[in-house]
Amino acid sequence: MPEIFEVETLESYRIKSLPGSAFYIPDFISAHEEQFLLEKIINVPDSRWTALSHRRLQTYPTQLLKGSILPTADALPTWLAIPCVSRMKQFGIWNDSPHLTANHCLINRYEPGEGIMPHEDGDVYYPMVATVSLNDAIVLDIYRKELNAGGERVLAHRIYQEPRSLLITTDLIYTDYLHGIQEITIDKNIGPSTISNWKNLTFDTQQRVLHQIGQQQQEERQTGILPDDRMYVKGADIPRTKDRISLTFRDVKKVRNFSAFMRKS
Numbered sequence: 001m002p003e004i005f006e007v008e009t010l011e012s013y014r015i016k017s018l019p020g021s022a023f024y025i026p027d028f029i030s031a032h033e034e035q036f037l038l039e040k041i042i043n044v045p046d047s048r049w050t051a052l053s054h055r056r057l058q059t060y061p062t063q064l065l066k067g068s069i070l071p072t073a074d075a076l077p078t079w080l081a082i083p084c085v086s087r088m089k090q091f092g093i094w095n096d097s098p099h100l101t102a103n104h105c106l107i108n109r110y111e112p113g114e115g116i117m118p119h120e121d122g123d124v125y126y127p128m129v130a131t132v133s134l135n136d137a138i139v140l141d142i143y144r145k146e147l148n149a150g151g152e153r154v155l156a157h158r159i160y161q162e163p164r165s166l167l168i169t170t171d172l173i174y175t176d177y178l179h180g181i182q183e184i185t186i187d188k189n190i191g192p193s194t195i196s197n198w199k200n201l202t203f204d205t206q207q208r209v210l211h212q213i214g215q216q217q218q219e220e221r222q223t224g225i226l227p228d229d230r231m232y233v234k235g236a237d238i239p240r241t242k243d244r245i246s247l248t249f250r251d252v253k254k255v256r257n258f259s260a261f262m263r264k265s
């Protein structure tokens with residue numbers, strides 16, 4: 001396949017309203033593939049999970065050593081490599097990374113109300129993250145690194161991640177911003193003007209959200225909260241009903257026994 005075709009294909013998934021380069025591919029995996037991955041992730045001994053204060057975590061192929069070195073020459077297990085990483089490669093996304101592939105995957109599991117504090121992923125990884133979302137949708141918040149004059153975080157963008165989607169964040173979004181998931185049970189104010197990747201979402205989600213906004217408007221008019229002559233400007237409030245599981249694929253820069261890794265992958 002000529003490379004130019006691959007680049008053009010990824011280009012059509014660009015989130016145009018974000019600075020730098022970010023891409024969102026809805027339905028990156030099928031419902032069947034999602035189910036297969038969920039079974040692999042959920043049917044493990046409890047000891048496979050690391051319990052953190054507001055989420056649970058599995059790490060593949062293994063945790064990093066001190067100094068952020070990936071200690072193993074083993075590639076990711078096949079069930080993570082195919083179809084997720086193999087399909088990413090068809091889009092050419094690892095063409096410039098040091099090992100030409102994702103060599104590491106964090107699996108985060110968030111119950112409704114759980115999240116992850118604003119943070120940056122830093123220098124340990126090639127500056128690109130490819131995140132596959134499973135089971136439920138969630139909003140990823142993108143913050144400026146600098147606090148405002150009042151010392152508060154400034155929310156710059158909101159990315160709505162549907163189940164089965166792939167989100168790719170790189171360059172400016174990776175280096176100049178923080179990202180986090182709020183510890184809330186309802187993602188509020190979801191709509192065309194509040195979500196950076198609104199145009200990239202599935203038609204199904206767009207229709208569902210617009211329908212809900214219409215219903216909220218009608219309820220607020222009926223109860224008198226919204227006077228008849230005022231325009232309704234709020235988005236939909238969408239409850240998180242199930243655990244959201246994310247697969248965060250990255251290329252760890254430092255690998256022990258790199259040549260063996262390249263032979264095996």
Ligand SMILES: O=C(O)CCC(=O)C(=O)O
Pocket residue numbers: 106108116121131140179246248
């Ligand atoms: O679950 C996510 O989508 C975000 C996870 C994350 O930011 C991380 O593991 O560094």
Ligand SMILES: [Fe+2]
Pocket residue numbers: 119120121179
């Ligand atoms: Fe992160």
